Amino acid sequence: xxxxxxxxxxxxxxxTGRADLCENTEKRDEFYAQLDxxxxxxxxxxxxxxxxxxxxxxxxxxxxNMPAFCIGIGAEYQGPxxxxxxxxxxxxxxxxxPDLGTRITREVMQTVDVAYAEEWKFDHGIMVPLNxxxxxxxxxxxxxxxNCQGPPLTPLHRAWEFGLALRRSCDAVPEKVALVGTGxxxxxxxxxxSGKINEEWDRRFLGQLMRQDKEAVLGYSDxxxxxxxxQGGYEIRTYIATAAAAGGLGELQFYTAELPIFAVGxxxxxxxxxx
Amino acid sequence: MSLYYLxxxxxxxxxxxxxxxxxxxxxxxxxxxxxxxxxxxxxxxxGDIGLLYVLGVNGQILMHYAAFLGxxxxxxxxxxxxxxxxxxxxxxxxxTMTGEGESFTEEEKSR
Numbered sequence: 001x002x003x004x005x006x007x008x009x010x011x012x013x014x015x016t017g018r019a020d021l022c023e024n025t026e027k028r029d030e031f032y033a034q035l036d037x038x039x040x041x042x043x044x045x046x047x048x049x050x051x052x053x054x055x056x057x058x059x060x061x062x063x064x065n066m067p068a069f070c071i072g073i074g075a076e077y078q079g080p081x082x083x084x085x086x087x088x089x090x091x092x093x094x095x096x097x098p099d100l101g102t103r104i105t106r107e108v109m110q111t112v113d114v115a116y117a118e119e120w121k122f123d124h125g126i127m128v129p130l131n132x133x134x135x136x137x138x139x140x141x142x143x144x145x146x147n148c149q150g151p152p153l154t155p156l157h158r159a160w161e162f163g164l165a166l167r168r169s170c171d172a173v174p175e176k177v178a179l180v181g182t183g184x185x186x187x188x189x190x191x192x193x194s195g196k197i198n199e200e201w202d203r204r205f206l207g208q209l210m211r212q213d214k215e216a217v218l219g220y221s222d223x224x225x226x227x228x229x230x231q232g233g234y235e236i237r238t239y240i241a242t243a244a245a246a247g248g249l250g251e252l253q254f255y256t257a258e259l260p261i262f263a264v265g266x267x268x269x270x271x272x273x274x275x
Numbered sequence: 276m277s278l279y280y281l282x283x284x285x286x287x288x289x290x291x292x293x294x295x296x297x298x299x300x301x302x303x304x305x306x307x308x309x310x311x312x313x314x315x316x317x318x319x320x321x322g323d324i325g326l327l328y329v330l331g332v333n334g335q336i337l338m339h340y341a342a343f344l345g346x347x348x349x350x351x352x353x354x355x356x357x358x359x360x361x362x363x364x365x366x367x368x369x370x371t372m373t374g375e376g377e378s379f380t381e382e383e384k385s386r
Contacts, residue, residue, distance in 0.1 A: 013338075018348060021382050057335035062286045063279065081290045086342035121290055123339070149335065151369070190334030192355045192372045195379030231334070231369040260380045 003170040005045040005178035006246035007038055007270035008239050009133075011054070012184060013124035014262040016088045016131055022261045034254040034268040035132035038180075041270065042133060047178035049097045049140040050133070051104075051166065052126050053242055055148035055183045055235040059123035067115035068154040069162050071108065072143035073101035079122025079130075089127050097140035100175055104142065107169035112162050129182045146241060148183065148234040156218045159237040163244025170245075181242030183235030186228065187264040193230070195260035201228045202255065202265040205236060209243050210250030210269065217243070232264065248272025278331050278367055280309045284319065285332060289339040324351060325358020331367030349383050 015031075022028045042050065059081045061067060074096045080087050098118070105116045120143050122130070130137065146162070147154045154162075170177040185205055186198035208216040217240055225233040243250065254268040284306070287294045297305045306316050318326040322344050327337055341351040356376045365371040378384050 014348075018382075021348070023382055023385075057339070058282075058286050058333065059290055062283060064283070082339055083342040083345070149333070188373060190338035191328075191370050192352050192359070192376055193374050193379060194352060195383070196374065197379075226369065230373070261382045 002176065003167055003179060003245065003273055004047055004176045005042050005270070006242055006273060007041070007268070008181045008183075008242050009035060009038060009129055009268050010184060010262070010264050010266045011125045011128045011182040012187070012189065012262050012264040012266070013082070013087055013128060015128050015266065017086055018261050019088065022259065024258055027256055027258050031254060031256065031259065031266050031268070032132070037253070038268055038270070039133045039135070042178045042180075045178055046176045047139065048175045049100050049142055049177050051142045051144055051170075051177060051179040052129060053144045053146065053166075053179065053181040053238045054125045055238050056125045056145045057123055057149060059121050060117065060119075061145060061147070061150075063150050066147055066150050067145070068147050068158065069112060070115040070117055070145045071101060071105045072096060072120040073098050073105060073116050074118040074120055077120050077122055077141065077143065080127040081121045081123050087124055087127065089131050092137055094122065094130065094137050095140045097142050100140070100173060100177075101142045103173055104166070104169040107172050108162070108165040110165070112158070112165045114162070125182065129180060133180065146237045148237050153222060153234055154237055156220065156237060156240055159241045160214065160218060160244040163241035166241065167245040167247065179242060179245055181238040183238035184232040184264040185236065185267060186230055187232030188230035189232045189263050194263045196230070197257045197260055197265045198229055199257035199265060202257065206252055206255060206267065206269070209239055210252050212243060212247070212249060243271060246271030247274030277310065277312050277315060280311055281315045281327070281330065282332055282336055284309045284311065285336045285340045289336065289343065295343070323358075324354035326362055328355040328370070329358045329362040329365055331365060333368055334370035349386055352378070352383065
């Protein structure tokens, strides 16, 4: 039928893995409540499948064969690859949507040279969102990856075009499809600077994103992003693709820099689906 | 090119349960599958997070490896800082330390 929901959320492993270490439990729980609202919104949309546009972290793709974009068309996925005790998410099987994923991939290919994969192991980049958004793992998932990790990275304007292609593909299938882009704004994950957050940069970027200011969000150079927002800032590609797919104005439902134990400015947002 | 294989070793280890078993049962054989320098192989034998960080291993790969080794989060951060103290700045890649090694969370400061 069409794209019925589009939103964004953070995926940092600390969100689940370091939940118990977090001292600001009030803010943490406020964030969790917003994720639960996002779960409810997806459920209320009647979505029959969920596309997760992610920035995976070398769970599947390495520099021996790194696609700019990849769509999962497998029947089932396993995750997390990380130690479940560390991530605080049990290893589980997640249902895929092979037929729908294949049809979407076929349509995306009309304008974007996307790779596809029937095998995919989920890392925190997908498992943390699913832990909140489909806690029973009963909604078929179509994983999508944009290369935000191994330079040369996918150009921002291509991420935008990819989002448009995903939208066109969703609108061409009879099923109701939801889409969540999951990444970070400024952060310096997995380094001694973990917990560093550039709130001003985050709010500026997210404001531009929510206003659908295409020129502004595509205007960030990787050098500028790295200097101001760290290597984690490269993950804005997932948010950009989501905004492009939705086409409508966004609502930043939650943002805080007050949970540095999660090592990112945690974010939840949604977009109107433009006609 | 060696950093490539050092990271590939960890990439394979992080995602492949077969490689994880080999790591536990016959580490030398697993190391032999990759074109590593003596320094890199030794860092892997010791699980030397600090040196691996300085050598330029991507933080995401390194973080998952540290989790595999059962290293607690704040200990992991500390090991990277000590690696820099001992071996100097990160030699390659984009996961360099940008601060002076300070902690950015109250939770770690109050530990």
